[in-house]
Amino acid sequence: MFVGHYAAAFALKGKEKNASLGLLFIATQFVDILFFPFVLAGIENLKFVEGFTAINNFNMDYYPFTHGLLGSLLWACLFYILFRFLFVKNRANKKSIALVMALGVLSHWFADLIVHTPDLPLIIGEPKFGFGLWNNKVLTFAAEAILLILGLLYYLKRTVSISKSGKYIAIVFVLFLLTVNYLSMYVLPAEDNINSLSISALFTFFLLAALAHFVDKKRN
């Protein structure tokens, strides 16, 4: 899953308005941000198998540290500790900020569960889970779009515009995310080189987080 992960970022920002939407974009994508360097370092494994799913050629047969449920839970705990005790200083609501950041990290596994083929382990090895929506392109696109729009609606309901552009900028941003998803699914060629895939994925994750930060500055 790609842009659908940001549904959780919008929803959690709606829940705790003092959390940063930009950082929630990093949190919800955090295990994928780790996955690419882990593959490059040989810690986890990604094989390119032509036509593996309708969406991509990714056969991820070993990635327990980033995409195991236990692994995800541990990264979520790390986020909780960092935001509870280090990053957020002198704030009454730092407990709840830390909690939404941790839930953001954990949400990734459950969102991936919808689309992945059964390759998500609980700890390491079997059993592995995944409902396999990636076998259907239209349904994958629709599912990510619906999740994202629901997240956006909750965010819009819970926050208010504090500048002229704040009224529509989040809507424009979500339309942009859906366009990016459409291009990556239907237009751009499949990327089967781990080096260039890693660079483009990491660049995209951080660019979108920066844009989310900018959008969030227009609302409160």
Ligand SMILES: [Zn+2]
């Ligand atoms: Zn993932």
